[in-house]
Every structure is written in structure tokens, then in C-alpha cells.
Amino acid sequence: MAARSQTMVVPTDAQLLKAQADLWRHSLYYLTSMALKCAVELGIPTAIHNLGGTTNLPDLVAALSLPANKLPHLRRLMRLLVTSGIFESGNNNLTGETYCLNPLSWLLVEGVEAEDHTYQKYFVLSTVSKHYVDASLTLADWFKKDLSPPLPSPFEELHGVPLLHEKTAELDEELDAIVREGVAAHDNLAMGTIIRECGEIFKGLQSLTDCSGADGTTARAIMKAYPHIKCNVLEQPQVVHTAPTDGLALDIFKFVPPAQAVLLKLVLHFWNDDDCVKILEQCRKAIPSREEGGKVIIIDTVLGPSLGPIMHEAQLLLDMLMFVNTHGRQRDENDFREIFTKAGFSDYKIVKKIGARGIIEVYP
Ligand SMILES: C[S@@+](CC[C@H](N)C(=O)[O-])C[C@H]1O[C@@H](n2cnc3c(N)ncnc32)[C@H](O)[C@@H]1O
Structure with a gap:
């Protein structure tokens, strides 16, 4: 033989x-x-x-x-x-x-009084929760199953409900609360750094709509640094009451209120490409022409090895976190370019990379 x-x-x-x-x-x-x-x-x-x-x-x-x-x-x-x-x-x-x-x-010390301290206990506890770990244990079965689109996440396929959904609390109230606190802790970290290192993206703006702006922490930080900007927060009705006074209960897929700029901070990574295009189309309708300063500001992970192997590994693990538990994904520059083009934008610029995240301006 x-x-x-x-x-x-x-x-x-x-x-x-x-x-x-x-x-x-x-x-x-x-x-x-x-x-x-x-x-x-x-x-x-x-x-x-x-x-x-x-x-x-x-x-x-x-x-x-x-x-x-x-x-x-x-x-x-x-x-x-x-x-x-x-x-x-x-x-x-x-x-x-x-x-x-x-x-x-x-970051894991409770009760630190410092502007840049965001307590990360619930980020850790959510990512190592039994529900997340159980979902990750089903990965091989999930791959083998002939599931029809839109594909449920392994979390949804195993537990029967999506994550960060009104039904998640019916699955487990404590998990839902921990995940929401964990996401807020994750999302609020580094806003001070973004304003210090990349403040020019907000300078000169008259108005801004922060889409899916959660409890308004980001909007408050922007308004504190740039008091002349009129800032709205668009959120789901059940979340909007936690936002500052200008919170608007709206569906991001249906309408984005007009403003000179629209902010999508850590929003797109939660959605699949088709949904991102729908969101971006609404954002494009909300802003004036590029000549009038119209732009969409995206703050999100931009996958890539340029930041070195440790940052890249962290980004890829965050992508697996989204894969296992949500319909979203982390994107590289090509992925972003594709959804910008499909949503009808003419140009974009990666203004800066801050840690694992990129700040992107997208122009109509
Ligand atoms: C990852 S969080 C966003 C974080 C926030 N931008 C920040 O940086 O703190 C995703 C947000 O999307 C909101 N959301 C989900 N579906 C939505 C919809 N259809 N319209 C508006 N907001 C929505 C959720 O309530 C949640 O607060």
C-alpha cells in the first residue's frame, strides 16, 4: 500500500x-x-x-x-x-x-470615585455566566444543524430567546439584569479618552442625535465637553426614560430625527449586515449634505492586526462573544465599507483608532 x-x-x-x-x-x-x-x-x-x-x-x-x-x-x-x-x-x-x-x-474595584473609572464587575459576570458558557458549548452542534435564515445565535437556539430582548428576562431575570449592566459597563468605558483624543469630531457641530444611546451617559459626556451641541438620545421606549431630558422614544429602523450629525456608538456590532444597512439608511436621511457638515459618526471595533496580536486577539474574542450570543459581529474596514456603500453613503474616513475601537466618519 x-x-x-x-x-x-x-x-x-x-x-x-x-x-x-x-x-x-x-x-x-x-x-x-x-x-x-x-x-x-x-x-x-x-x-x-x-x-x-x-x-x-x-x-x-x-x-x-x-x-x-x-x-x-x-x-x-x-x-x-x-x-x-x-x-x-x-x-x-x-x-x-x-x-x-x-x-x-x-476597573474591578467597587466604589472608585474617578471620572474614567467604570466598574467592570458585571461585564465579567455576564461573559462567564452559565447561559453564555452553555451556549458556547453547543457550537459544534450549531454548525451541524440545518437552520434557516435569519440564523439564530447559539444562545437563542439553546435558550429559546434572544439576548438583550424583552423576553430575555422571562428566561432568567438575574441574567438579563447582569447582561444589561455588563453592556453598560463595557460601553461607557473610555468615553473620556475618546473626547480627549478625538474631540475634533464633535467640534463645530450644532446638533447631534445619539442613536440607541442607552441611558445617555455618552450624550452627557459630549454635552459636558461641548455645551453648545444640542444632543438628542434616541432609544427604545423601555430604556429612554433613563436618558437625559432630550430622550426620544423611537425605533432606529423607522426614523432618526434630523441633526447635523448622528452618532452610532457600539450599536452596529449588535446587528447583522442587512439590519446595519437599514439603520444607516435612516441615519443618512437624518443628516444634511457633507458640505453642510452632515456626517454619521461611528464608534465601534474595527477588526485588524495593525494594533498588535494582543489587541487583535481581544477583538476576535469580542467577535466570538457576538457570534455565540447575538446576531451581530465585529467588522473590519472592508465590512464597514460594504455596508456604507449599500446604505448609499459616498465616502468615509477612519479618523482614529483608540484601543481596539475605531472612530469613523461617514459622509452622505
Ligand atoms: C449596545 S447598546 C448601545 C450602547 C450605547 N450606544 C452606548 O455607547 O452606551 C444597544 C442599544 O440599542 C438599543 N436598541 C435596540 N433596538 C433598538 C431599536 N429598534 N431602536 C432604538 N434603539 C434600540 C437598546 O435598547 C440598547 O440600549
């Missing part, structure tokens, strides 16, 4: 050992997520903050009111979280190994 052709050169010993270690890492990364969940549930970041920002293990065990015999296990948990970049560690000659906060764990 003829030997089967090799699909690749047999790896070297060193490559095989590295391959096995990588396999361990990728198979076991869920334990990093669960260790993070555990740290959040125990309140470890807040405890370290309350202990003055640095602590040793015995003090941490006492602050968390854990049984003393759990100290060695807490050491193992903290060791993984330090190696994963969630805490920092140091050494003190007298007290031994110490742990302190870094920018990531600072």
Missing part, C-alpha cells in the same frame, strides 16, 4: 513540546476566566484597594473572611491571575509575596 503523503514536515522535539504546552494553554484558558470570575465574586480587587493597594496573603485571607486553611489555594489562584496580567505581584522582605492592583484590576 502506498504511504500516505505527509501534510507537513514532522515537528522537531522542541516543536512538539511547545505544541503540547500550547495545547494545555488553549484547552485550559477557561480556568483563567473562572479564576477571574472567582476573584470578582470574592471581591479581591476591592479588598486589595481597601488594604491600601498592596497586601500579603494572610491579610487578604483575613479581609475576605476566608477560612485560614484556604490560604494555599488562594496563593495558587493569585499566582495564575498575576501571570495572566490581572494583578501585579511584588516581594516584601518582611511580609513575603505581595499583591497589588494594576489598571485592569482597578
Whole structure:
């Protein structure tokens, strides 16, 4: 019998050992997520903050009111979280190994009074919730099933209701509340940075409609920085009462009130391409010509490797999060260009990339 052709050169010993270690890492990364969940549930970041920002293990065990015999296990948990970049560690000659906060764990401290602090506890708890994890466990079955369009997300196929929908609370009220808080925490982070680094997109505007602007946090930040801009928030009726005074209960698919510019911040990634085109068409109708300053401002993930492998990996994980749980997706520049063209826009410009997100102006 003829030997089967090799699909690749047999790896070297060193490559095989590295391959096995990588396999361990990728198979076991869920334990990093669960260790993070555990740290959040125990309140470890807040405890370290309350202990003055640095602590040793015995003090941490006492602050968390854990049984003393759990100290060695807490050491193992903290060791993984330090190696994963969630805490920092140091050494003190007298007290031994110490742990302190870094920018990531600072975001998990409850009750910090700082303009740029947005408490991320519920983002973590929603992404590692049983409902999300169960949905991700069905991925292979979801691929094999012959589902008819519009394709339900694995979440919807498993749980029978879409996420962030009026029916989600019927599935599980606590999940619905955690997810809504988690989305708000995710969406509100970095608005200060956007205004500081990219304020020119708002300068010179007379009026702005923030479409699907949630509780109006973004609109309030813009109005604080640029008090001359008349800012409306368009939202669903059940959300609009939480927005500032100019909240408008409207369906984004049916009508966007006229303004010089329309803002879509972290909105398009929640919708499929056809829905994005419908939304963008309504936005185009709402704005004047380019010469009169008409534009749609989009703040959303713009997928791409240019920001380095860590940011890119974070973007791709966010895309999987949308895939498993929603009808949305993260898009690269080509994907955006396609929906802009279909919605009848003539041009666009990526004004800046801020972290994993891009700021795009789209012109009629
Ligand atoms: C991801 S959140 C948007 C976040 C917000 N732009 C921000 O940056 O904080 C998506 C929002 O879309 C709103 N939404 C969903 N369907 C809508 C519709 N048909 N018309 C208007 N808003 C809608 C939801 O209520 C939700 O607040």
C-alpha cells in the first residue's frame, strides 16, 4: 500500500513540546476566566484597594473572611491571575509575596470615585455566566444543524430567546439584569479618552442625535465637553426614560430625527449586515449634505492586526462573544465599507483608532 503523503514536515522535539504546552494553554484558558470570575465574586480587587493597594496573603485571607486553611489555594489562584496580567505581584522582605492592583484590576474595584473609572464587575459576570458558557458549548452542534435564515445565535437556539430582548428576562431575570449592566459597563468605558483624543469630531457641530444611546451617559459626556451641541438620545421606549431630558422614544429602523450629525456608538456590532444597512439608511436621511457638515459618526471595533496580536486577539474574542450570543459581529474596514456603500453613503474616513475601537466618519 502506498504511504500516505505527509501534510507537513514532522515537528522537531522542541516543536512538539511547545505544541503540547500550547495545547494545555488553549484547552485550559477557561480556568483563567473562572479564576477571574472567582476573584470578582470574592471581591479581591476591592479588598486589595481597601488594604491600601498592596497586601500579603494572610491579610487578604483575613479581609475576605476566608477560612485560614484556604490560604494555599488562594496563593495558587493569585499566582495564575498575576501571570495572566490581572494583578501585579511584588516581594516584601518582611511580609513575603505581595499583591497589588494594576489598571485592569482597578476597573474591578467597587466604589472608585474617578471620572474614567467604570466598574467592570458585571461585564465579567455576564461573559462567564452559565447561559453564555452553555451556549458556547453547543457550537459544534450549531454548525451541524440545518437552520434557516435569519440564523439564530447559539444562545437563542439553546435558550429559546434572544439576548438583550424583552423576553430575555422571562428566561432568567438575574441574567438579563447582569447582561444589561455588563453592556453598560463595557460601553461607557473610555468615553473620556475618546473626547480627549478625538474631540475634533464633535467640534463645530450644532446638533447631534445619539442613536440607541442607552441611558445617555455618552450624550452627557459630549454635552459636558461641548455645551453648545444640542444632543438628542434616541432609544427604545423601555430604556429612554433613563436618558437625559432630550430622550426620544423611537425605533432606529423607522426614523432618526434630523441633526447635523448622528452618532452610532457600539450599536452596529449588535446587528447583522442587512439590519446595519437599514439603520444607516435612516441615519443618512437624518443628516444634511457633507458640505453642510452632515456626517454619521461611528464608534465601534474595527477588526485588524495593525494594533498588535494582543489587541487583535481581544477583538476576535469580542467577535466570538457576538457570534455565540447575538446576531451581530465585529467588522473590519472592508465590512464597514460594504455596508456604507449599500446604505448609499459616498465616502468615509477612519479618523482614529483608540484601543481596539475605531472612530469613523461617514459622509452622505
Ligand atoms: C449596545 S447598546 C448601545 C450602547 C450605547 N450606544 C452606548 O455607547 O452606551 C444597544 C442599544 O440599542 C438599543 N436598541 C435596540 N433596538 C433598538 C431599536 N429598534 N431602536 C432604538 N434603539 C434600540 C437598546 O435598547 C440598547 O440600549
